[in-house]
Every structure is written in structure tokens, then in C-alpha cells.
Amino acid sequence: MDMEALIVQLRRLQETALAKLTEISATRDLTNWRVQYLGKKSELNALSKQMGSLGQEERPLFGERVNEVRKAFEDAYLERQTALAAAEQALRLAQETIDITLPGRAIGRGAIHPISRVIQEIENIFLGMGFSIVDGPEIETDHYNFELLNLPKDHPARDMQDTFYLSDELLLRTHTSPMQVRTMERMQGDIPIKVIVPGRVYRRDEDDATHSHQFTQIEGLVVGEGIRMSDLKGTLESFAKALFGPEQRVRLRPSYFPFTEPSAEVDLLCVHCHGEGCRVCKGTGWIEILGAGMVHPRVLDMSGYDSTRYSGFAFGMGPERIAMLRYGISDIRLLYQNDLRFLAQFARA
Amino acid sequence: MKVSYQWLREYVDLADLSPEALADKLTSAGLAVDAVEPRNKGVSGVVVGEIVSARQHPDADRLRVCMVNVGTGEPLQIVCGASNANPGLRVPVALPGATLPGGVQIRRTTLRGVESNGMLCSAAEIGLETRLLPSAQATGLFVLPEETPIGEDIVKVLCLDDVVLDIDLTPNRSDCFSIRGLVHEVAAILRSGHSFPEHIEAPKGVGESPIAIDLATERCPRYEAQVLDGINQTSSPLWMQMRLMAMGIRTIDLVVDVTNYVMLEWGQPLHAFDADSIAQSQIVVRQAHDGEELVTLDGQKRTLTRDMIVISDPEKAIGLAGVMGGENSEITASTRRIALESARFDGSSVRRTGQRLGLRSEAQQRFEKGVDPAAISPALARATALLVELGGARPIGPSVAVHQERQAGDSRQVPFVPEQCREALGFAISNDEMEAIFHALGFGVHRQEDKWLVEVPSRRADVALTADLYEEIARLHGYDNIPSTVTVLPVTPGMRDRRQAMLAKARDLLVNMGMFEVRTYALTSPDALAPLSSPYRPIPLLLPMSDERRVLRTHLLPSLAEVAVHNLAHQVSGGAIFEIGKSYLTSELPLCAQPQEREVIAMLWFGETEGTLYEKARRYDFYDAKGVLENLLAALGADASYVRSAIPWLHPGRSADVVASGETIGVVGELHPETAKAFGIDRAIYAEIDVASLLATRESDMQAKALPKFPGSRRDIAIVVDRETLVGDLLRTVNKRLATSGLLQDLKAFDVYVGEGVPEGKKSVAITMFFQDAERTLTDDEIEQLVATAIDALHVNHNAQLRS
Numbered sequence A: 001m002d003m004e005a006l007i008v009q010l011r012r013l014q015e016t017a018l019a020k021l022t023e024i025s026a027t028r029d030l031t032n033w034r035v036q037y038l039g040k041k042s043e044l045n046a047l048s049k050q051m052g053s054l055g056q057e058e059r060p061l062f063g064e065r066v067n068e069v070r071k072a073f074e075d076a077y078l079e080r081q082t083a084l085a086a087a088e089q090a091l092r093l094a095q096e097t098i099d100i101t102l103p104g105r106a107i108g109r110g111a112i113h114p115i116s117r118v119i120q121e122i123e124n125i126f127l128g129m130g131f132s133i134v135d136g137p138e139i140e141t142d143h144y145n146f147e148l149l150n151l152p153k154d155h156p157a158r159d160m161q162d163t164f165y166l167s168d169e170l171l172l173r174t175h176t177s178p179m180q181v182r183t184m185e186r187m188q189g190d191i192p193i194k195v196i197v198p199g200r201v202y203r204r205d206e207d208d209a210t211h212s213h214q215f216t217q218i219e220g221l222v223v224g225e226g227i228r229m230s231d232l233k234g235t236l237e238s239f240a241k242a243l244f245g246p247e248q249r250v251r252l253r254p255s256y257f258p259f260t261e262p263s264a265e266v267d268l269l270c271v272h273c274h275g276e277g278c279r280v281c282k283g284t285g286w287i288e289i290l291g292a293g294m295v296h297p298r299v300l301d302m303s304g305y306d307s308t309r310y311s312g313f314a315f316g317m318g319p320e321r322i323a324m325l326r327y328g329i330s331d332i333r334l335l336y337q338n339d340l341r342f343l344a345q346f347a348r349a
Numbered sequence B: 001m002k003v004s005y006q007w008l009r010e011y012v013d014l015a016d017l018s019p020e021a022l023a024d025k026l027t028s029a030g031l032a033v034d035a036v037e038p039r040n041k042g043v044s045g046v047v048v049g050e051i052v053s054a055r056q057h058p059d060a061d062r063l064r065v066c067m068v069n070v071g072t073g074e075p076l077q078i079v080c081g082a083s084n085a086n087p088g089l090r091v092p093v094a095l096p097g098a099t100l101p102g103g104v105q106i107r108r109t110t111l112r113g114v115e116s117n118g119m120l121c122s123a124a125e126i127g128l129e130t131r132l133l134p135s136a137q138a139t140g141l142f143v144l145p146e147e148t149p150i151g152e153d154i155v156k157v158l159c160l161d162d163v164v165l166d167i168d169l170t171p172n173r174s175d176c177f178s179i180r181g182l183v184h185e186v187a188a189i190l191r192s193g194h195s196f197p198e199h200i201e202a203p204k205g206v207g208e209s210p211i212a213i214d215l216a217t218e219r220c221p222r223y224e225a226q227v228l229d230g231i232n233q234t235s236s237p238l239w240m241q242m243r244l245m246a247m248g249i250r251t252i253d254l255v256v257d258v259t260n261y262v263m264l265e266w267g268q269p270l271h272a273f274d275a276d277s278i279a280q281s282q283i284v285v286r287q288a289h290d291g292e293e294l295v296t297l298d299g300q301k302r303t304l305t306r307d308m309i310v311i312s313d314p315e316k317a318i319g320l321a322g323v324m325g326g327e328n329s330e331i332t333a334s335t336r337r338i339a340l341e342s343a344r345f346d347g348s349s350v351r352r353t354g355q356r357l358g359l360r361s362e363a364q365q366r367f368e369k370g371v372d373p374a375a376i377s378p379a380l381a382r383a384t385a386l387l388v389e390l391g392g393a394r395p396i397g398p399s400v401a402v403h404q405e406r407q408a409g410d411s412r413q414v415p416f417v418p419e420q421c422r423e424a425l426g427f428a429i430s431n432d433e434m435e436a437i438f439h440a441l442g443f444g445v446h447r448q449e450d451k452w453l454v455e456v457p458s459r460r461a462d463v464a465l466t467a468d469l470y471e472e473i474a475r476l477h478g479y480d481n482i483p484s485t486v487t488v489l490p491v492t493p494g495m496r497d498r499r500q501a502m503l504a505k506a507r508d509l510l511v512n513m514g515m516f517e518v519r520t521y522a523l524t525s526p527d528a529l530a531p532l533s534s535p536y537r538p539i540p541l542l543l544p545m546s547d548e549r550r551v552l553r554t555h556l557l558p559s560l561a562e563v564a565v566h567n568l569a570h571q572v573s574g575g576a577i578f579e580i581g582k583s584y585l586t587s588e589l590p591l592c593a594q595p596q597e598r599e600v601i602a603m604l605w606f607g608e609t610e611g612t613l614y615e616k617a618r619r620y621d622f623y624d625a626k627g628v629l630e631n632l633l634a635a636l637g638a639d640a641s642y643v644r645s646a647i648p649w650l651h652p653g654r655s656a657d658v659v660a661s662g663e664t665i666g667v668v669g670e671l672h673p674e675t676a677k678a679f680g681i682d683r684a685i686y687a688e689i690d691v692a693s694l695l696a697t698r699e700s701d702m703q704a705k706a707l708p709k710f711p712g713s714r715r716d717i718a719i720v721v722d723r724e725t726l727v728g729d730l731l732r733t734v735n736k737r738l739a740t741s742g743l744l745q746d747l748k749a750f751d752v753y754v755g756e757g758v759p760e761g762k763k764s765v766a767i768t769m770f771f772q773d774a775e776r777t778l779t780d781d782e783i784e785q786l787v788a789t790a791i792d793a794l795h796v797n798h799n800a801q802l803r804s
């Protein structure tokens, strides 16, 4: 064989092989191609074996040519292999595409009851101010619920407290205020006292849109030396700002509770109209949210705190009312019906 | 308390202060005004007219054609349908162009062919409350007294230019239950004077009083009476009727109206009765005898008890003190002499009597809240003077007054230190300003250096302590002027205690496991609790409001079941709910002491899960509940195990007691089908954790362990055991047996199989064990030895066969 003819063959082989390679689109075909053109029994190998029939000077030249072709084949193969792999992966990924608008696998999330939510929030505000939380019995004695709070039997203000009695002496507490006395008794004259008391209370009211025979209250009590009525106002103002926003203000109006003197109703700027006047606040710009006052000297004395030396303030508020204002709930019964369609609206953390 | 603006104005200079502005000032001072209502409901152009003549309408049976003199010369022809449209009567006439309440416009018109120039009006048509009028005045034309000037504007005649303030009085301010009290209050707020008299000089009767009074009970500190005769039993003047009506009191006749008028004015209830009905002319105020009977003015026979106070004579009771008079002493047309009573009765006693008899009059409310001893005499004198002036009555002798030896003084002295007041309130206010406030209130001030004595008149029974004076200073200085300060107190850590922190965490954990918190009523019915066959009898209310809520719950399950029933009936297919609440337990009824309030975390799974794309809706089952419990208890640090439960209201094969540290701290299980049926639900899983028990068994702070340095080995075995064998028991056996080695780090069942290849009545359980030593790598031999030991123990204790 002369070298010219071999080189022609080599060139033809190169053209054919590379042309075939460009047509390959499956990995299996690519493997076959590699076996066919680069394997032991490949045409290239066969041609290379014919090197022996060439002259001494021609052999290296031809060998060089064969290696060039082999290198070209290998490069082309690798390139093709990379391209094919990329295409196949792209195809596979395309096939794996999912509908990302479908819902995620549910990790069921429930909801804290709106009343608990409000209570927790209020607790956190007072915890931040250094108050501790105390709990007390729902079944109280007449003594603690009324008498030690300066409400002796036949006191006209007992009209305001229509009570569920269990016996002559035992009743369902009508307010969380008995815990003022129980806390002072437990503290045995120590100061300061800074507590809040969240809890369930009961009154003989017919259930309707604004009344519930069972509801919750949060009582607050501060006792120490030199506690002033202005401190009450300042404390409640800090609380109001924390709960409803920094633009909040409080307004005190003289009122009456048998266990505080002086006493006050505490209004906040209407949370709906911010003081402009609207339906919620009956046009006044203010909403009544708390009852408060300076602890009555008789209550202090009866609880073991000398009223000439110690003073304090107390306040009470209704989480239901705050929840209703905050979440725009118009019927208190919704809070005790526990309809899951209602409760699910409070799933937001 | 409704109060007439004009009546107040009579005694205190309101200058140009409008009723609305006055209402704001009262509200700011603690007398919350709920409403400001003009008496005039929209009347204009109505005048007084006299019916000159009335003839039948030619074409209408029920109409009359009246000629009416309205003082403008020519009488007006007005067609009228009222049956009392009779000549000579003076009545309100709405002239053409007049407006009546409700926006009614009056025009000249023709009624069945006869011209009508206006309208003759009834009480209702000019906006008067007919329920407050005598029945004769409530229907037909509103007949005015014959001396009423013709042509006068009806607004003036009926004082319709007045405005009524409706004040929501707090129970301590009984002093403001009268014009007298409100005049003092308004004068104090405005810092202006007033002209309300301290005393009244009564017309003196000739001779001696014909009656004697015996106070035979301490519950009547003071009793005064005046006898009058020759009273003209007529109606009261229009101005008095209108004032009574403005303040919501019904007008009756002169005597009753005068007693009510003076009560509104002075706050002192009065009672008038027939003086000749008093046997032996002797009034005895005493306590009733048990079982004594009295027919009261409303015609009802009342049976009295010892703690009621009666007005009596030596023979019989003639009235219930402060509550209602007796029929036997009622003033009638034939009454010759009347006795007027002005007294003070024990408030609690009056209150109890009223409650027992179901009565609640205006007088009674004033006695309950306490009347001012200083008003007893002037009120009697005022009423006597009015009856003399308006009814031509003649007093017989002076009034008779008796009182207990010890009686309340006209004033009391309360110590006051200005500096301490400033300290208590937290604002700067001068001594002079404080003194001015006390003077405006009508309080006397004795200044002795920095210690004062403030003299409080008896009408202000609510001001007895120094703190009460602080409130007077604060409210009249203005609560709005109190600054906001912050208490300077030792720093205190604000934090939840262990229980509170645990419950807050539990609430969050449960919510994050898809559960909804509910809040239910503690009151329920015995029927609702019945399916639980509790050893505790529920505590009943003495006076329940309904059958559904008449006992305290002894368990939370009925409450949660009620929630489930409500939801299932309202298109909710199921849910997982929990409540942190209490049940109320006592072993003795009737209740003698505060019962146990048992706090639990109660949970209920009812109906179906919410179906998703990935998991179809299915009914909640035992393992949903147990999964939540395991997660909850692990997070709260309780190491719990589950033991078959014997609670009768749960499914016997699908319920477990939750045990931690050897104590049962709760329960979990499917409701017994009978229980579920009783609650009206199909199937539900209930779980409950006792808060106190959980708190007691919680492990203390966790300790971190170092990570192992040497590899461990896992071995799985499959065994065949009886179908009834509990997997938990198998694991416990292995755990116990290998515990001493200290090498078993993990142990759990990963497959339970029943079916082909497993003999009838048996099941196959696959268990995986993981062995590891902190100090070295275990050899295969050692591990095989441990596995063999486990298998041996399972065989011995549970007859387990290794599955081949």
C-alpha cells in the first residue's frame, strides 16, 4: 500500500466517523460509536496496523496522522458526550417539572383562641414592666369576693354584681379582684407587689351580643410606698401604647368601685377613628376599656398593709372587649361558640 | 336618674351653659350623663284654645265641628274626632303651619266637605308620655286647666323648652338622687353659688298635733309626721305635673304628686295616708311579726317576716316602711285628715323587704341607698307648705318628730393633710385651691397648720375617709389634669412561673400540631355529664338561669363534645381541638368549702381530617391523638408510657392511661361507642393531661451528652408472637433485659404484620436495636450475644419465636 492511499482512507474514515457522531442523540449510540471508531476492532486500529507496510521514513509520519485522527475522535467523542449528557439532563429536568402552585404538604396549623391571644399579649406587656402573673380560684368565698373588698352584705353596689351563689358563703367569683386580697395576704406585708391576675369570672347575665355569663378579666395590683394616682395613669398609658400603638392616650373619668378610692373609668382613644368620633365610640372619640383606682385604705388595712404607710393602685380590664375591638367582633357569643370556621381566622401567628 | 335642666337652673346660675355642656361637665366629674333629651319632641305652632261650640259633622258620625277661640279674634272652625271635644274645654290647638312630633305638618283642609283650620291635640300628639298621665288624660283631647291663658304657646304652658339629662349614678352618689344634691354638685363643678335652701319654714298649725309616735325599732332612726285637714283633693298644677313627667314620674293627684315632687327635690321619700285610720292616734314603728299579714296599696295580701319594718298603730299594721302603704290607711275621696310621713329607715332592711316582695319603687331605692337625716324635716315642711298653698290644706298642730337617742349628726369631720393629698395624687395643687374646692362642695375647712379638719355635711354620706376627700379634690381639679408618671419601685423580674410557662408552651405546641384552642363554659347540665358516670356529683348553682347551665362541670369532655356537635352541624367535617380549663370536684354536697379546681389540658379529635392532595380525608384515630401526646409530652420533658386503660367511657381496646414517673398523668382513647352516641357524635378520640401531675413529673433541666467516638451497630430481628401481645410490652422486656449492659442505645418496632406466612392468631413484629459503647468498638460476637439475650427474653416472657 502506498501512503497516499492510506491517508485518503484515513481522511475518509475521519469524515464518515465525525459525520456519524453529529447524528448521534442517545448515549447508547454514542457508546457504540466509540466501540466502532475507537475500540480495538476499529477501522482506525486496522489502518494503523497497516503502518508496517510503509517505508521507514513514512511510518512516523503516518503514525502521527493516525494519532491526530484518534485525538480528533476522542475530543469529538468527549464533546459529544458532554453535550448529550447536558441535553439528556435538560430533558429529564423538563420531564420532572411540577406545578408549583399546588399546595405544600400540610403541616396542620391550628390557632390560639382570640381571648387567649389577647391575654398572652397583655401578659407579655406587663411581664416586660416587671409584673408577675398570679392565678386564683374561680370558686370564691363571699368573704374574699365581696367583704374584704369593702362590699359588706347589703351594700348597694352588690346590685352591680349579680352573682352565681353555690351556697350562702361560696360563689363563682364575679371579678378577679379577690386576688388583690389573696395576693396581699400571701405577701404578708412585703413590698413591692406588682402582679396581674388573668382569669375566668362569672355573672348572672343573660347571654346576648354584649353579655356573657362567663367571661375573663385581667386584674392588676401594685402596692408599695409612695405610689401615686399619677403612677396609675402613667402605667396604664405605657400599657395602652404597647397594646394599641404609640399614638395612644388614656383619659381618666371619676367613677366608683367599692375597693378603690379615688376610682376611675379609663378610656383609650377610639381604636377605629383615633379620636375623630365614629359609630364604635358613639361619636365621643374615646372607648371605655378599664376600671381602676387607688387601692381603698380599708382594703389595704384588711389585707395587712397599713394604709397610712403603704399605697397602691389596682385596675381591671376585659380581654373579650379588647378582642372584640381589635378584631372587629360584634357578638361576644362568637367567642364561646368555638366554630372552627371562626377560630381558623386566628391562625396567623 | 333623669333630671330637669330647668329645675336645676331654678337654684343654680347656669348662665349660658347649654344642657350638652352641662352634661360634659357632669360626666367629667364622675356623674356620667348617658343622654340629653329635649322635652319638646318637635312641637311648634301649637297654642292654647278654648272650644266655644261643638256640633255634629253633617256627613260623619264620629266627627264634630268645633269653633275654637285661640285669642286671635275670630274663632277658628276645626273638625275634631275626639269624643271629649266639648264646649268650654281648653285644649292644645295646632294652628295651620304647626309642626307636631314625627314631623307632622298641620294645614288648612276640608274634612268631608267641612273646612278645618287646624287640629285639636291629644297628649300623645304633642309628645307627652301617656303612661305617666292619669288614664283620663291619656286618651282624647289633652284638657288643660281652665285658668290656662288662651293663645299662649303650648311649649311654654307645658314647659316643653326643658331638657332632661339622664345620669347614670354610681351607687355611692345617692346624694345626687335629688335636685338638692345635683344643685350642690353643679355649683361645686361650676364654682358658683346656689340658692337651694338649707331649711324650710313650714306653715304653723294651731293647737297640738293629734298623733303620737312610738319608735319601737332601731331600724328607724328618725320619724316625723304632720297632720293636715281640709285638703282639696284635686289634681296638681300643670308645672308640677310636667316636672314630674320630665323626671319619669307618673302624675296621680295633688297629694301623691306633692310627695313625689318633694322626693325629687329633696331626695327624701314621703308617704301620705289617712290620719283617721290610725287607731288611738298612735303611730308605732316596729318590726313585723312573723306571719303578720298586710294588704298593700296594690291590693295584694302580703305575709310579713320579722326583719321587715312596719308602720302600725296599736292594733294593726298600716304600711310597709319605705316600701308600700297599706290599703287600710289609703287616702280616699272620703278622707278627712291626712298624715304626712317623713322618716329614715334602715336601707338593708328596706332592700330585703323589697326583694322579698318583688317591689322596687323610687322611694325604696332612695331608702336603700340612704337618705340624708338633715333633709327629713325640711322635706316635710316643704310638702306641708305645698299642700297648704296648692290644696288649701290646714296643718293641725306642729309636726311631731321622734328619733333614736343616738342618731347621725348633721356633719362629720374628716382629717386632711394637704401635702399627703398632693403625694397621693401625684400633682401640684395649692392649699388655697384645695380649700376652694371644699368650699365649693359646701364642706367646712378648719385649717390648723398643715393638718386640716374637713367638715362634711351629712348629705355626702359617701365622704367619710381621707381618701374620699382625695377623690373630691382630684375629680373637681379634673382627672384630665393628673399627669402620667411612672412608679419608682425596686426592680422586679417579670416572668411566668413554671406552670404558666409550661402552659404557654403547651398551647403553642398544640397549635403548631394543627389543633385549635377553644374556650367553653364551665356551667353545664347534669345530663351532659351523665355519660361519664363520674364519681363526683356536680356542684349545683343555687339560682341557675337555665337548665343547660345549672351545675359546674366535673369533666371537660362534655364541653368539647358540645363544640364538636356544633361544628359538625355547621359544615365543618372534623377537627382537632383543645382547652386548657378546669373541672370542679368535691366529695361533699352541699358544698362547705372551696372545692378542688382540677386543671387539665383536654383534647378532642372528631370527624375527619382535612383531605389534601397528598393524603385523602380520613377519620381521626387513636394514633393521631397519641402522636400529638407523645410530641407534646416529649417537648415538655415528661417521659411517658401508655398502659391499657380501664376507663369505662372509653373504648376498652383503644384507650390508654398515660403514665409518667409511675403516676397516671392522663388518658387517651377513642370514646366508647355508647359514650359517643350519648354525646351525639359518631366517633371521637379524647385525651387529657392533668396539669398539676404533669408539672410534678417533668424532668429537670436537660443535660447534654458528648457525641460517640466509636461506631455502633444496628441489628434487626423479626419475631412471631400472639396477636394480643402488646408491642410496648415486647420492647419493655428487651429494654429491661439489656439495661444492665448499658449498650442498647435505641430500640423500636418498625413493622407489625399479620397475614400470609404468619400463623392464625399470631403476628410478626420487626424490631431494630442499636448497640454502641462510648469507649470502644463492639465486636460482632458481643453484639450477637446481646441479640441472643434479647431473643431469649422475648421467648421466655412472650413465647416469641424467631421468624425464619
Ligand SMILES: [Zn+2]
Pocket (backbone or CB within 6 Å): A270, A271, A272, A273, A274, A275, A276, A277, A278, A279, A280, A281, A282, A283, A285, A286
Ligand atoms: Zn371611634
